Amino acid sequence: MIIPRRDFLQLFGSSITTITTSALVPAFNETRAKSTVTKEPKKILIAHRGASSYAPEHTIASYQLALKQGADFVEQDLQVTRDGQLVCLHDLTLERTTDVKNVFPTRYREELVAGSPTRRWYISDFTLQEIKQLDAGSWFDSKFKGARVPTFQEAIDLVRGKAGLYPETKAPEVYGKLGLDMERLLLNALKKNHLGTRSSEQHTPVIIQSFSAESLRKLSGSLKTKIPLVLLINDEMRGGWLTADGLKETKQFASGIGPAKALLDKDLVTQAHAIGLSVTPWTFRLSDKGSFKTLSDEMKYFLYELGVDALFTDNPDLFPRTR
Ligand code: G3P
Ligand code: CA
Numbered sequence: 001m002i003i004p005r006r007d008f009l010q011l012f013g014s015s016i017t018t019i020t021t022s023a024l025v026p027a028f029n030e031t032r033a034k035s036t037v038t039k040e041p042k043k044i045l046i047a048h049r050g051a052s053s054y055a056p057e058h059t060i061a062s063y064q065l066a067l068k069q070g071a072d073f074v075e076q077d078l079q080v081t082r083d084g085q086l087v088c089l090h091d092l093t094l095e096r097t098t099d100v101k102n103v104f105p106t107r108y109r110e111e112l113v114a115g116s117p118t119r120r121w122y123i124s125d126f127t128l129q130e131i132k133q134l135d136a137g138s139w140f141d142s143k144f145k146g147a148r149v150p151t152f153q154e155a156i157d158l159v160r161g162k163a164g165l166y167p168e169t170k171a172p173e174v175y176g177k178l179g180l181d182m183e184r185l186l187l188n189a190l191k192k193n194h195l196g197t198r199s200s201e202q203h204t205p206v207i208i209q210s211f212s213a214e215s216l217r218k219l220s221g222s223l224k225t226k227i228p229l230v231l232l233i234n235d236e237m238r239g240g241w242l243t244a245d246g247l248k249e250t251k252q253f254a255s256g257i258g259p260a261k262a263l264l265d266k267d268l269v270t271q272a273h274a275i276g277l278s279v280t281p282w283t284f285r286l287s288d289k290g291s292f293k294t295l296s297d298e299m300k301y302f303l304y305e306l307g308v309d310a311l312f313t314d315n316p317d318l319f320p321r322t323r
Helices: 005-012 060-068 152-159 172-177 182-192 213-220 235-241 244-251 266-274 295-306
Strands: 018-020 036-038 044-047 073-080 086-088 109-113 116-120 164-169 208-210 229-233 256-259 310-313
Touching: 044 060, 060 073, 060 152, 073 152, 073 182, 086 152, 086 182, 152 164, 152 182, 164 182, 172 182, 172 213, 182 213, 208 213, 213 229, 229 235, 235 244, 244 266, 256 266, 266 295, 295 310
Parallel strands: 044 073, 044 310, 073 164, 164 208, 208 229, 229 256
Antiparallel strands: 018 036, 073 086, 109 116
């Protein structure tokens, strides 16, 4: 699904309801044309780990279903293998979503978790060839048996031209200590695929997200990317970032904030928009709709009452395109 350029103008640079007639996205060129029309911007649907309510997260099946359900963007949480390959997986370790314990029973590290010895199979201890032997589907449902952990390249190959990519640099500081430069790997992968450019934005827009402000600073600073960047914000980070000063600071290196949905209210959305930051909360799913009658009702409230620009959901099929 290709999204009209004007809809991205709102997400990339501002929530202002004025649509520029310029052919340029603000992330690449802040210049605005004088001739304008007024229209409510399109709300953006990001499929969280794919359509992960219905298929095992971060598998090709989950991404395919997200595309079928009309996702504007498909999210990839990124990790790095021992041999420096980007793969799509949420956790730093493999045991929750694969059968690594059976395939490589001795390849764990033992750590104390809340005082108890716990076995962990870190992605960074395995080569891509080893990770590709794992079943990443059966934990979710036996009908997905044999699903593999996708590489970022495989995600690009699938999504390109049909929706946007929304990669997250996950724990980049952990990989940095191992000599694995996640930000550089990510930008190199995009460059190799001719993505993250002004022309590719029309068919395959890219937005990079991270909980690490340092990662985003590096991307926009020393690595000089012009790709839109979104700072994810969890409860622990709220004191530092969801303040007037924190938002101003964010604007120095990012084009938007991605707060946990529980941290948002109308005032915060208004403040962020006033300084030109987009707002993209997470995560909307059937199993966590709070006091709302339906998940669509909850998403409607955030999109059309609080006025957020986009949101992450495990249930792309329930995204309300209109009020
Ligand atoms: O990236 C948005 C949301 O996914 C952040 O939480 O832990 O699911 O990556 P997490
Ligand atoms: Ca994520």
